[in-house]
Amino acid sequence: MSDHKSIQAIEDELVEEFALFDSWDDKYEYIIDMGKKLAPLENEHKLDENKVRGCQSTVWLVSDYKDGIISFKADSDAIITKGLVSMLIRVLSNHTPDEIIEADLGFIQKIGMTTHLAQTRANGLLAMVKQMKNFALAYKIKNSMTHG
Amino acid sequence: MIESNTITKGLDVEAIRQQFPALNRQVKGQPLVYFDNAATTQKPQVVIDALVDYYTNFNANVHRGIHTLAEEATALFEASRNAAQQFIHASSREGIIFTRGTTEGINLVAYTWGRKNIKAGDEIIITEMEHHSNIVPWQILCEEKGAVLKMIPQQNGELLLDEFKKLLSSKTKLVSVVHVSNALGTVNPVEEIIKLAHQAGALVMIDGAQSTVHLDIDVQAMDCDFFAFSSHKVYGPTGIGVLYGKKKLLEAMPPFQGGGEMIKEVTLEKTTYADLPYKFEAGTPNIGDAAVLKTALEFVTKIGKEKIRNHENELLAYATEQLVQLPGLRIIGTAANKVSVVSFVIDKVHPQDIGILLDNRGIAVRTGHHCAQPLMQCYGIPGTIRASFAMYNTKEEVDKLIVGLQKALKMLL
Structure with a gap:
């Protein structure tokens, strides 16, 4: 995948962007902004089966697999959660199943989101990551079965 | 707007606060404002x-x-x-x-x-x-x-x-x-x-x-x-x-x-x-x-339940009066006879977002369905933001909540 940025490169970009902010308010404003900018998911996708259940907010996550590349779309009824999932999409979308499975996503810790969000909320973030990796794993297995 | 923060009808809140060591904590660089008393109260030094x-x-x-x-x-x-x-x-x-x-x-x-x-x-x-x-x-x-x-x-x-x-x-x-x-x-x-x-x-x-x-x-x-x-x-x-x-x-x-x-x-x-x-x-x-x-x-x-109740009810009345002035805010549960719990929702805002942003200012409230999902279904809402007051809370803290909410809304809307 030489024609576009690696997962690591995008993670590094995000870490750099967050380094510009001195206060948590600014960081949250940026996350909220990312949430607001994320294209809303079509209502047809807002189904129970597409829900990733966090602690309190609802997250819908759908994936698409074309020419060896996975893309994600998501939405949430809470804007900070939507901003968090928007970051995950920016990092993981448009990569191969293997790249997604192997991504270490160290940026979450580097931008302070694992420590700053309470455990109950961080679980929502981790649940989203897990769901995205599960999609990648499923496509990989499906792929290997089709192609021998 | 604020009369006496520390002494309401015989309750010396400042003296009471000094007996609760957890209230000295800083959260996110701010003095803790603990409004999650309906979940659990803080413990006085004598209990510890x-x-x-x-x-x-x-x-x-x-x-x-x-x-x-x-x-x-x-x-x-x-x-x-x-x-x-x-x-x-x-x-x-x-x-x-x-x-x-x-x-x-x-x-x-x-x-x-x-x-x-x-x-x-x-x-x-x-x-x-x-x-x-x-x-x-x-x-x-x-x-x-x-x-x-x-x-x-x-x-x-x-x-x-x-x-x-x-x-x-x-x-x-x-x-x-x-x-x-x-x-x-x-x-x-x-x-x-x-x-x-x-x-x-x-x-x-x-x-x-x-x-x-x-x-x-x-x-x-x-x-x-x-x-x-x-x-x-x-x-x-x-x-x-x-x-x-x-x-x-x-x-x-x-x-x-x-x-x-x-x-x-x-x-x-x-x-x-x-x-x-x-x-x-x-x-x-x-x-x-x-x-x-x-x-x-x-x-x-020893402090006296009636004194505590009077103080808490005063906080409830004060908080309710301030909260309803925020645009789009709706109190959930407006019974005539209430204890010091105020639950609310705000138009176009998820309670969780408010909870995160208030925590960011050291203010602890509860957000969510409060383990009462059938009740939330009656109101057709996923949850509320709940502030619940105890003997050690003050009007100054309520003011901080209001400012916190105003700032959160500015960020979210």
């Missing part, structure tokens, strides 16, 4: 000291040993039972069962009295504003027995008693009602509910988890058959609570769990059970926390 003192000087198992420490630990444990008896005005200490908390108290009644007395076709009535802990035990029981669970509906946070009267019949065996709603703050008219239920021949269980810290509890005057509360919501330790039951009912009930402490005599063929209250206290109890419950209850009594 009493726990340390118990484990430092008295730790032993209760009731069995003949050595000095065992006798002293037993005396502390049983003195706490007496304190709990006095706190809720129970007629006898035998009617005071130590539990892990309100949830276990309700489950104890469901599993023992319920299993023995509920049959297919019987009906149990709860309300639409119950905490899950006063729903699920009865659902399990009803499913097992083929009994029917019914709910008293509510409107604007008040139970519809006319509907309750229609639900009552000779099939009604038990009415289990929350005294004070954790999500709305409503004080339910339990005296009237108990009277009506008794006239129909049903027993009444009162979930006192939220009421015991705010209201004067007199289980005899109330005439409830069962009453449960938790220590940790009354400034005491977690993991200990009380189930009160009328002695005659408790005596006729089968035990909850089997084991040590709850037996009189065990042979391989048959076991005879211990007398009340020990029949329901199998195994080594939570001695340390039980012993310290007394300290917490005495702490509250």
Whole structure:
């Protein structure tokens, strides 16, 4: 995948962007902004089966697999959660199943989101990551079965 | 706008605050504003000291040993039972069962009295504003027995008693009602509910988890058959609570769990059970926390529940008045008779987002469904933001909440 940025490169970009902010308010404003900018998911996708259940907010996550590349779309009824999932999409979308499975996503810790969000909320973030990796794993297995 | 923050009707809030070390904490670089008291209250230094003192000087198992420490630990444990008896005005200490908390108290009644007395076709009535802990035990029981669970509906946070009267019949065996709603703050008219239920021949269980810290509890005057509360919501330790039951009912009930402490005599063929209250206290109890419950209850009594209530109600009125001025804010639960709990939603904003941004300013509120999903479904909302006040909260802190909300809304909208 030489024609576009690696997962690591995008993670590094995000870490750099967050380094510009001195206060948590600014960081949250940026996350909220990312949430607001994320294209809303079509209502047809807002189904129970597409829900990733966090602690309190609802997250819908759908994936698409074309020419060896996975893309994600998501939405949430809470804007900070939507901003968090928007970051995950920016990092993981448009990569191969293997790249997604192997991504270490160290940026979450580097931008302070694992420590700053309470455990109950961080679980929502981790649940989203897990769901995205599960999609990648499923496509990989499906792929290997089709192609021998 | 603010008169005196520290002294309201004889309550010296500043002096009280100094007794709660957790209030000195900084959260996210700001002094903690703790408005999640309906979930659990902070602990005064006397309670913390009493726990340390118990484990430092008295730790032993209760009731069995003949050595000095065992006798002293037993005396502390049983003195706490007496304190709990006095706190809720129970007629006898035998009617005071130590539990892990309100949830276990309700489950104890469901599993023992319920299993023995509920049959297919019987009906149990709860309300639409119950905490899950006063729903699920009865659902399990009803499913097992083929009994029917019914709910008293509510409107604007008040139970519809006319509907309750229609639900009552000779099939009604038990009415289990929350005294004070954790999500709305409503004080339910339990005296009237108990009277009506008794006239129909049903027993009444009162979930006192939220009421015991705010209201004067007199289980005899109330005439409830069962009453449960938790220590940790009354400034005491977690993991200990009380189930009160009328002695005659408790005596006729089968035990909850089997084991040590709850037996009189065990042979391989048959076991005879211990007398009340020990029949329901199998195994080594939570001695340390039980012993310290007394300290917490005495702490509250010494300050005076009425003084505390006046202060908390003043905070409630002040907070409500300020909150409704925020655009798009709607109070959920506007009953005439409330304790110091204010639940609200704001147009176009998810409660979780507000909770995160308030926490970012050191303000602790509860957001979500408050373990009362059926109630949230009534209102058609996923959850609320809830601020609940205790004796140590101040109007200045309410002002911080309002500023925090204004800033959060500016970021979110």
